[in-house]
Amino acid sequence: MKGESAMKKVGVLTGGGDCPGLNPVIRAVVRYAIKENYEVVGIKNGWKGLIEINAVKLDLASVSGILPKGGTIIGTSRTNPYKLDGGVDKVKKNFKSLGLEALIAIGGEDTLGVAAKLYKEGLNVVGAPKTIDNDLSCTDVTFGFDTAINVATEAIDRLHTTAESHNRIMVVEVMGRHAGWIAIESGIAGGADVILIPEIPIDINEVCELLKKRHERGKSFSIVVVAEGAQLKEGDMVKQEEKLDAFGHVRLGGIGHTLGEMIEAKTGYETRVTVLGHIQRGGTPTAFDRVLGTRFGVKAMQLVVAKDYGKMTALQGIAIKAVPMEQAVCKLKTVDMELYDIAKVFFG
Numbered sequence: 176m177k178g179e180s181a182m183k184k185v186g187v188l189t190g191g192g193d194c195p196g197l198n199p200v201i202r203a204v205v206r207y208a209i210k211e212n213y214e215v216v217g218i219k220n221g222w223k224g225l226i227e228i229n230a231v232k233l234d235l236a237s238v239s240g241i242l243p244k245g246g247t248i249i250g251t252s253r254t255n256p257y258k259l260d261g262g263v264d265k266v267k268k269n270f271k272s273l274g275l276e277a278l279i280a281i282g283g284e285d286t287l288g289v290a291a292k293l294y295k296e297g298l299n300v301v302g303a304p305k306t307i308d309n310d311l312s313c314t315d316v317t318f319g320f321d322t323a324i325n326v327a328t329e330a331i332d333r334l335h336t337t338a339e340s341h342n343r344i345m346v347v348e349v350m351g352r353h354a355g356w357i358a359i360e361s362g363i364a365g366g367a368d369v370i371l372i373p374e375i376p377i378d379i380n381e382v383c384e385l386l387k388k389r390h391e392r393g394k395s396f397s398i399v400v401v402a403e404g405a406q407l408k409e410g411d412m413v414k415q416e417e418k419l420d421a422f423g424h425v426r427l428g429g430i431g432h433t434l435g436e437m438i439e440a441k442t443g444y445e446t447r448v449t450v451l452g453h454i455q456r457g458g459t460p461t462a463f464d465r466v467l468g469t470r471f472g473v474k475a476m477q478l479v480v481a482k483d484y485g486k487m488t489a490l491q492g493i494a495i496k497a498v499p500m501e502q503a504v505c506k507l508k509t510v511d512m513e514l515y516d517i518a519k520v521f522f523g
């Protein structure tokens with residue numbers, strides 16, 4: 176057993192919106208790292224913690240009992256060092272002063288985009304893909320997505336019974352940013368009658384025709400699932416505010432209410448709107464996300480041990496692979512049209 180002085184140090188941070196499964200990744204990193212005689216430093220609140228040197232030692236006790244917990248024990252932020260004066264220099268300097276051999280960045284396209292750039296600039300970084308949106312390339316799925324679709328599916332199931340009792344149309348707005356993965360998969364699983372995604376502009380007349388036909392054949396209620404990033408054919412994207420965050424994203428949300436009003440006006444059917452919001456991101460991860468997070472955490476640490484930097488862990492088929500981080504963030508993964516065609520079979 177090597178002494179403390181022989182120990183190598185690895186940092187771990189979580190960036191961007193939190194998501195179920197982050198704690199299982201952190202736990203796996205720490206457990207595997209300790210076996211490999213590494214000390215783990217938790218960088219608090221994403222890149223912000225590396226700019227400000229806000230870090231804590233993570234040991235066995237720190238990760239005990241966190242597997243079923245949602246959120247992240249080390250906090251997160253949407254800080255972008257490339258948008259802050261001297262931010263990148265501070266990150267590089269503090270990486271050294273903390274004595275890190277490598278850093279594991281757990282995040283989505285923004286956090287891993289920063290990680291990929293830092294790797295190009297000489298830092299030893301590896302990544303693990305998180306996001307409920309499931310919009311990262313090179314991995315079949317990101318952790319957090321399974322939990323989100325299960326939460327959304329349960330909500331759709333519950334809305335069915337109240338919709339049916341009142342002869343109503345229920346519009347359910349789900350998250351997902353500019354990809355319709357949450358909408359399409361929870362919509363299929365929940366038996367939605369119409370699913371609207373950012374990949375296909377909304378034709379409101381077509382939607383109302385589908386709903387009318389359904390009601391004409393005796394159905395007294397309908398469920399419409401809409402992704403927050405879906406856009407009407409005519410009109411601008413509905414946003415909560417115009418302000419952009421440090422990565423250039425607008426705050427989406429509100430299309431559900433716009434759509435609900437239009438549907439009620441055009442069909443005459445009483446319509447109600449439910450916006451699921453952050454409920455999709457909170458709470459305990461599903462077993463799938465716990466296992467995927469655990470596999471990603473171990474793999475990320477294996478990449479560190481092998482000094483195979485610049486890579487992101489990925490699920491391809493049933494295997495965990497390592498892919499170049501740069502490739503994973505260069506293109507948004509949107510809903511594939513084969514899946515959309517399957518969903519369409521059940522519209523109306």
Ligand code: F6P
Pocket residue numbers: 192283306307308350351352403427456
């Ligand atoms: O990327 C995850 C996500 O939940 C998106 O689906 C959503 O648009 C966004 O984050 C919400 O961000 P915030 O937590 O800043 O409101």
